[in-house]
Structures are given as structure tokens and as C-alpha cells.
Amino acid sequence: MNEFLRRLLFLPDQASTFARDLDQLHFFVIITTFVMSTAVGLTAIVFFVRYRRRSETQTTPHIEVPPWMEALFISVPLSLFVFWFFLGYREFVRQQTPPADSMDVYVMAKKWMWKFAYPDGPNAVNVLRVPAGRNVRLLMTSRDVIHSFYVPEFRVKMDVLPGRYTQAWFNAVSPGRYQILCAEFCGAGHSIMRGEVIALKPQEFEDWLAYQHRGVVATQDGAPTELDFAPPLGNLVDQGRRIAAEQGCLKCHSTDGTRHIGPTWLDLYHRRERLTDGSTVEADEAYLTQSMMDPAFRVVEGFQPVMPSFQGKLAGPEVAALLEYIKSLQSDAVRTGPSEGPAYAPVRGR
């Protein structure tokens, strides 16, 4: 029955713990709506036929509604609506109140991408990996305009606001991939601001976390897991991070702002750099690409021209992935180190 109604109403899969409960309410509401509308419509149709005009000079009696019927007109729908409301609000409070044992993920939305950061380190763009069967709370904020985090299969939606945090939570019942959509209009790229939730088996998630922790510097050991194959959408940054580790970029360039052999990548994109010849340059895609291919041509002041050329060592897509990775490293965005995220306890209401 559940499955039949779900398909009839074109509802997506029920992939979170409360999706099923919500759908039950949905079915109940829709069915009562149909019953009531049909009752009203049938009554009207019966009247159309029974009381059709028989002559152009027909008169009609003066009939006024008796008070008891008026009372019925008010009380029946009112009690029904209030009943709906209490059923619905109970569910609403549940959805709005993340359980205390939730795992936290920060979400930073911006035109037109999603960034996810885990409190203890790793972060990702457009791909949110979560363990199935565990409560996950999202603490979300936006860097520009209002976005809205929407996963139809989870029946979860919450606006992501600039200037403050909002929260949402879910519990994915089984491993799988679910599309994230932006539901609040945010400009030209609104409809392609999509991401993906990948619910993993708990063990796989732990492996992934451990892999991320071992860091980007370590070389890969063992065969690549399924996780290494990036999902089709928005994984350039992940690829870039892996390439940066493989090619050894991170041996000289830090990603957390500390000074090393080469300039840090943090906030590098669009930074104006002063060069050894006294001129300045904006670190845009062109300059960054040129620096990979011909590093000694324009060197930032205060650094030695020690970087080898990567001409021929990096394919076009790899350069693009690296650029995306560098672009993603913004200090006011997602942190790479352990996050200094918000204290989660509400300020008031103790």
C-alpha cells in the first residue's frame, strides 16, 4: 500500500528515517482531501441535475441555512484541520530538533556549490559522505545569498542563510547516493547547484575518514577503493587534492597559510602577489597555470625559483583539478585543520 501510493504520487524513495512517517501523513492528508473534495463535487453535480432550470419564469423558495448546519460546516473541517496540524507539527518538531548524539557536518553554501567540512578535519565539495544509520546534523551557513539544502529522498529541506547558522538533520537508512538540490533561488546557476549525499556503510565511512586523516601527503597504499572514483559531479577539488599529493606539490606549498618553500595555497586564488621584478600580478587561472608550466618565469617576491616545471607531467584535466583545489582553499570557507566551528549549544534556553 505504501509503495503503491508512493509511486502513484510520484514521491521519491524513502531513504531517511522520517521519510516514511512523513509519507504516511502525506497519504492520509491527500486521501482525506480527495474524499472531501469528491463529496462536495458529487453533491454539487447531483444538485446540477436535480435542480436544473425547467422554465424561464421559474421561481425558487427562500431557504436559509439552519444554525446547526452552519455549526457543522465550521466544526467538521476545523476539527479535521486541527487534527492534521497536530499530526504534522509533531513530525515537524522532530525534524527541527536534531538528536543529541548526532554527528556534525558543517555546510557552507555559495554560488553555486556546496562545501562540507567535518569537525575533525576533512572537507569536500559537493559530495557529502555520511555513514548510513547514523544521525547526522548539518550546521549550515552561506557565503553570499540564501540557498536551500534539499534532498528529496530524505524529505529534508532547510534554507542556508548568510550571516547565521541554520541546522538540519537526517538519518540515512541505507547506503546509496542521493542528489542534493538547491531549493532557494540563488541566480543563474541555481538549477545546477547540485551535490550528492553518499551514504556509506559505517565501516566504509570510517575507512574513508581514516584515509582522509592519513592525509593527503601519504601515498596511497593498497588498491583503490570504490571511494576513490570520484562521483560525476563536482569532484574536481577532491581530484585536485589527490593530484597535489601525488605530484608532491604539498611538500613545498602549504594549504593552511604557513610559509614553506613555496607560497601557501590558502587564499592564493585572486591574491595580488608582488613579484621579484617589482611588478604585481593577480593569481588567476592564467598565472597559476603558467607557474606550473614555467615556474621560473614570474616568481613571487621572497621565494627562490626552485620549483620544477610540470610541463608534460600534468594533463589538461589534472591542471584544471589542481586549479579547482587551489580555488577551494579559502580561509573564510571551509577549514582544513580541526574546525573551530560553532559551539553547538544554543546560547539561551538552558
Add this chain to the structure above:
Amino acid sequence: MSEESGASGHASATLHPGGEPGKHAHSAIPYVVVWIALLFFTVLTYLTGKQHLGHWALFIALAIACTKSALVALIFMHLKESSGMTRLVFVTSLVFVGLLLFFTVGDVATRFTPATPAGAPFGTERSQPEGLLEHEMPE
């Protein structure tokens, strides 16, 4: 709302003295009294405002402002002697101002407010992790 203003022409004559020109002498004394009262309340609100009475300050200031505006509306604007409908219009507009204020502030006051991270470029005083508001205002 069910007053028969539309159907009965004579009713409107009593609604406003302007309908019966020159019938009764009109006195200016109430205006002078109200003016003096308004000046008095202005001084009062000035003096209490300078005390910085904490939580009560807003309440007192608003109470005085409401009294003053009631005087202006009732006497200067002749609401005291106008028809019920004009009074209803005025009161309704105030009710709806209250409605907008009540629900909007009610929302802000009951929101989930996590403390904002240190150094975040945004956040309000209320979202500071330390109980900043427990302190009284400086000075």
C-alpha cells in the same frame, strides 16, 4: 460596524460638530491643556531617559510615548468626538502594527541560535558565546 450610517442621513450630523456649523461655541482651552501636558511628558521622558533605568527604561519611554500620542490623537485629531468608524480605523491600524511586531520579534526571540565561531564575520551580540548580555551596559 453595523451602525446604520449609510441608510440614515441624520446620523452623520452628530458624528462631527462640523455638520452643525456654529451651533455650539468651540473652546480652545483643551488644546492649551494638552499642549502643556505634552510638554510636561516630554520633560518627563527626557529625565527618565537620562537615568538609564535598564529593563524598565524602554517600558517607561513607551508608556509615556503612548500617553502623549493618545492625547494628540484624541484631542488634537478630534478622535474623541469623531465617528466610531474613524476610531476603529485608527485602532485597527495600531493592532496590525502590533501584530507585525509581535510575530516578527517573537520569531527572532525563539530562534535556534548557535554561538557563532570566534572571528566569524557576522553574528549578533546575542550569539556571543560568553554571557555578554549578563553585564549591564557600560557607563
Add this chain to the structure above:
Amino acid sequence: MGIPEGIIGHHFSSLARQNEAMRLGMWLFLATEILLFAGLFTGYAVYRFEFPLAFADGSRHLNLAAGTVNTVVLITSSFTVALAIHFARTDRPRAAAVCLVLTILMALAFLGIKAIEYTEHFHERALPGKFYAFKEVPIPGAAMFYSLYFLMTGLHGLHVVIGMSVLTWILWRTLQGRYSSRYYTGLELGGLYWHLVDLIWIFLYPLLYLI
């Protein structure tokens, strides 16, 4: 008989009925004005709730003396408008005209004092929104206070200007002898508008200057 020709519209049965209509229309219009300001008052309430300290600090850097004087000026101008209506009603058009002139002068005084205040803020860089660079109150939220301050007093100032123009027009009609005990609705409606301007300021004064 003092009722100028063509005052009564063809669709009204009597002058009393028409006066009633005009008065009701004016009050409905005033209701829209009150709700226009309600939007800003709501913004004020929300941000004062969010930034109590910044609002207190920002308020303390306003010119309290100027605000108080302006309050007295506006209250008195409201009083003179009420008197003007009273004089018209009791067939003393000259006295009514004098009261209106006084009112208009006080409106100008109000705007003058407001201009002085604005100049001070400009020199202190206590400007709204992104222009805010007031060194004495650097805390977040203060810019919001000044945004609200300028929006509220600015919109109110606009209403003062409109009210003043209306009163000037009414003064002209008074001098023409249009208003008497038989008909003074035009003057009365102009007066209502001016009282509303006063009414708004009665709330703006403690909310902005006396936190």
C-alpha cells in the same frame, strides 16, 4: 453663505455626508502611513533585540539636546495647527492664518535642526550601512543602528516636507477665505496629516535618543 460653489460632489446627498467621507478617507490614509512606518519600527525592534549594546552606544552619541528641542518644536507646531482649525471653525480666518504661518516656521526650524544633526553625523562618519566609519562606536550592530536612524528620521523628514507643503497650500486657501465655520474640512484634513507627523516623532524620539 461661506460654502464655495462646487464643493459638494454630485454623488453626495449632503455636505455633512461628504465631510464624513473625506474625514474617513483621510483616516484610512493615515492608517496606511502608520503601517508604512510600522515596517521600520519592526526592523528597529528586531535589531535592538539583537544588538542591545550597540543600540545603547549609538543612541548615546546622538545629539540629545537637538532631539529634545525638536520634540518640543513639533509638539508646539501640532498645537498651533489644532488652534488654526479651532480659529477657522469659529470664523477667525486671520488668527487661523497666523497659526498656520507659525506651524510652517516651526516645521522649517525642525528641518534646520535636523540638518545640523545630519551634518554632525557626517563629520563623525556616523553614517549608515557601508559608509559607517564612526570611531567611537566600532562594535557590530552600530552601523545597523545608524541605518535605522537615518531611514526613520529620513522618512519622517520627508513627511515633514510633505506636510509643510500641504500646510502652505492650506494657508493659501485660508487667506483666500475658503474656510469658515460652514466648511473647513480641507484645513482639518491637512491638520490631521500634520498631527500624524507629530505622532510618529513622539515615538521616534525616545526610541532613538533615549536608550
Add this chain to the structure above:
Amino acid sequence: MRLSEADSHALAGAPAPTYLEDGTTVMSWLNTRDHKRVAVLFLFSVIFFFFIGGVFALLLRFKLLQPGPFFVDAISYNRLFTLHGVVMIFLFLIPAIPSAFGNFVLPLMIGARDVAFPRINLLSWYLYWIGAVIAIWAMVHGGADTGWTFYTPYSSTSPTQVAPILLGAFILGFSSILTGLNFIVTVHTLRAPGLSWMRMPLFVWGLYATSIIQILATPVLGITLLVVTVERIGGFGLFDPARGGDPVLFQHMFWFYSHPAVYIMVLPAMGVISECVCAFSRKNPFGYRAIAFSSIGIAFVGFFTWGHHLFVAGQSTFIGGAFGILSMFVGIFTAIKVFNWVGTLYRGAISFKTPFAYICGFLYFLVFGGMTGIALATTSLDIHWHDTYFIVAHFHFIMVGASVMAFLAGLHYWFPKMFGRTYSEGWGLVAASLIILGFNATFVPQFLLGNFGMPRRYYQYPEHFQALNVASTAGATLLGFGFIIILIYLAIALRYGERSVPNPWGSKGFEWMTASPPPTHNFDEIPTITQMPHDYRTHEPPGVIRVA
């Protein structure tokens, strides 16, 4: 007082010319004080903008045939749906029934010669066009891409022409306020002798309730748009998150107007239906008081519910619940009306004419649209539906399904009253069935799309949504044809239609007390009202002008 042609005719003893014949120069229209002429000016203006908005809608639907980029680019698409919303809401729905039909029949219904402030009435029309011209100017110069909701901070940072559109909407708000103000004062001061409040036609009650909303809500929208404009142009405002501003505050203030604005669009529609149901079933209203007071109830309670637009916008859970339960009460008032309309049919003498076809459509769309609205207000279901096509379908059911159906019912019902001509009944029924069918085909798939999870305002969409989108576009085409047929046969009727008898429907609504089309001053003598409207206990053959 200006001595009109009508007066001179009356002096000469000839029958007074109709308002249409009283002056035929362009200036006699552009400088008219006659509420009927202002109404006709408004009628043609709103129909013009309805077709403009309709063209935008069809372009949108055409693009949505394909999931990927197609036909227009993303920014143009965003501009199109913004303009579709702005034009349909501010230039069509809000003024459509009150300013066109309300202006025409309200004074006739209460036995008045004009509205209280005829000049302000004309000013309202000019303001409408000033607002419209500014909006058109902005459309030509790039349009805006914010959606008609103008949510900050997007609207304060969008590079498009948002400011002129905001200004246009602000001026249109003024136009709306002036119409409402005029109606309230007219109802209070210009009722005919014997017309007590409890005898007022139900359409007048609907318009009165609408006017209350126009007066109380529109200024809040005005100041909100003004603050956004200041934020855009002046760089300071109340909603900038970088300076502690709260975008949700904008949404509160916006919906404080825009939710009641839904009732500005629907209450007059309900009034039209109340009149039409009585006229075509030749029956007194089943529950006169219930219908009349529920209009006022909707106007009042409609203000307590705006927060149900913000359930997932970052509003507090508590206040969301408060708004949720208050929203249920608005549903009750609508339910009362629906039951009473159906009750009116009981033991009536129903004549299935074109307006009645629209009544059937209206009832069905209102019940279904309204019930989905209640479902949305149950808070938790809204989480999945919010900002999806479910919402789009829901409010189109109310706005097109209810308001436009009522507009069409009123247009056909009052067409003989306004222009003294009759239209082709056969074509009328064809167009009505086409429209009702096309409407269902357009918006039922959108409900399903919403369930499926397709967010609104999507230029590109995942491919599994395509089938339903194609169905919707097909329906929209049908709908478009229906409207064009109406335009054609009404245009023909306007010029070549048979002369109508004064009361072709045999209606006992008060507006039929005078000739069709009415003379400039409406009544030779102000009638005295001695009974309720729509009292069909006695019969008078259609075409007799009743002087009650």
C-alpha cells in the same frame, strides 16, 4: 458641477445616453470621473497585461520541454519567470477584479452615482500605468532576475534592473491602496436608502474585506521594497547580513503583505462567485451572513498566517507552529463559503450558462487548491514541498484556478451589463471547457513534479522530471488557446454582438436595477432598497428594469 451630456439629454426629455455614449473623444475617456469608464480602462489594461504575462508563461513552459539548456539561456529564463510573476501579480491579479469589476458594479450595487472620490479613482488608474510603464522600462532594459518575491540578499546584489521593478511595484501599491480606500469610504457613505449592511450584496462584502487588506498590508510592502531599493542604490539598509542584517526579517515583512495579498486576489473572486451562483441558480444565498462574515474573517485572520511561508527559512520552530495553526483557521472560512455555495444550489433553478461553467471550475480548483494549502500548513509536509513545483501548482490553483476563473465568470456575467452586447454562448462553453481541461493538464503534473522533488525556478532539471514537464507544457498550450478564443469572440461581441436586453440573466442582483449599459449617472433617481439581493421568490421576466 459639470453639466454632462447626460444632464442635457435628461433636460430635453430624451432617454439618458449610456455612459459609453456620453462623450466619445479620447480625452473624454482619459479625463473621466465616471467610475464605469475608469473600470473599463482598468479592464482593458489588466487584460492587456494578462496576455503579456501569459506569453512569458508560455515561453517558460516551452523552455522546460528540455531538461538541458534550450531555447533561452539561464539568465533570460530567470528574467522571464520574474516578469511573469511581477506582471501577473501586480499588474493583473491584484487590480483585476476590484479595479475593473469592483469599480464598475460596486456603486451600482449600493445605489450610488459614483465612488466617493472619483478623481482619486482616476488617479489610481494613472498610477497603475506609471507603475506599469516603469516596470516595462525595466523589462526592456534587462529585466530583473530575482523572482517576484525579491528575496534579499539576492535582490540587493543582483546585477539586473531590480530597482526600477521595485519602484514600479511600489507605485502599483499606491494604486491599489487608493482603490481600497475609495471602496471603503463609498460603502460607508454612499449606500442607497434602505440598504443596510445586512442587505449589501455579497460581492460588496468581498470588496470591502479586500479593501481592508489593501489599506493595512500594502504600506508594509511599500516600505520593504523601499528599504531594499535604498540598500541597492544607497548601500545601506536593514537586510545586509555582512552588517548583522537578517534576511529573514525581509521575508517577514514581505509576507506580511504578500500573504494577505493572496486574499486581495481571492476575496473579490469569491464575491463574484457568490453573485454568479445566486444569479444562475436563481436562488437566495444559502448562508448570507456566513458568506459575508467569512469574508471579513479571511481579511482579518489572513494577517496571522504569513509565517507559513517561512517554515524552512530559518524561522523558529515555535513561531512556525503558531503560524501553522493560525493558518488552519483561514481554511475554515473558505470551507464555510464553499459549503454555502453548494447549499445555494439546493432547490434552485440552475441554468448552465458560460459563467456557470467557470463557477464549476472555480469550486473544484478552490477546494483542491485550498486543501493542498491546508496540507502545506501542516508544517512538516511543507518541508518536502516548500519551493518545489508543488507550491507552484498550489498557488496557481488558487490564483489561476480560483481568481482567473472568477474573473472570467464575472467578465461573462457582466459583459452585457458593461457593454450592452451579448457574446456567443456556444464559443463561450467551448472556451470554458478548453480552459478547465488545459488548466488541469498544466498544473496537476506540477503537483506530481513537486512530490517528485523538482524545485521551482529551475532552468535545468534532472532528466527524470522531463515527462511530467512535457505534459504540463502541453496543458499550458491548451490553456493559451482557450484564452485566445475568449479574446476573439469577446472582441467580436464588443463590435458586432447582438444588443442585450437590460437584464439578460433575469438576475436579481442590485446592479441590474438600472439599464445595461447604465447611463452616466447610473440612476435617474436613487433607488430605495426594500429587500435582500437575489430574492427569487417572485418572478419578473428578464429584461425588466426593476426599481426596487
